[in-house]
Amino acid sequence: MSSKVYFLAGFLIFFNLLTYGQNSVGIGIVNPNKNAVLELVSPGSNQGLLVPKLTTAQRTAASFISTLTASENGLLIFDSDETKFYYWQANQWLPFKTGLELAAGMESPLLVIPYQPFLRICNW
Secondary structure (H helix, E strand, O other), rough: HHHHHHHHHHHHHHEEEEEEOOEEEEOOOEEEEEEEEEOOOOOOOOOOOOOOOOOOOHHHHHHHHHHOOHHHHHEEEEEOOOEEEEEOOOOEEOOOHHHHHHHOOOOOOOOOOOOOOEEEEEEO
């Protein structure tokens, strides 16, 4: 009888350690970063992450949008018609903006100072 108790106690301890250690998932890596839910590593350093592609009609379909809530904030898709990334935030799709789009939306123009290796700033 005591061997069954030891076996059961050992099994429960092992099972507890096993479930505790599975907070992170890694693909292409043995020990994923403990601060990440998912860590992807390309074995040949020549692959990336391909996010789901939707057409504009699919992305904006009422049947799809009606299933999304604040719980899905941060959901990422690629709109293949507009060739843009969109994320779900506060009950709407928001596009990732490019540098040109961000600059166009600014009230004042960008100040660009070209690299000048011999430029000196002096206190006269």
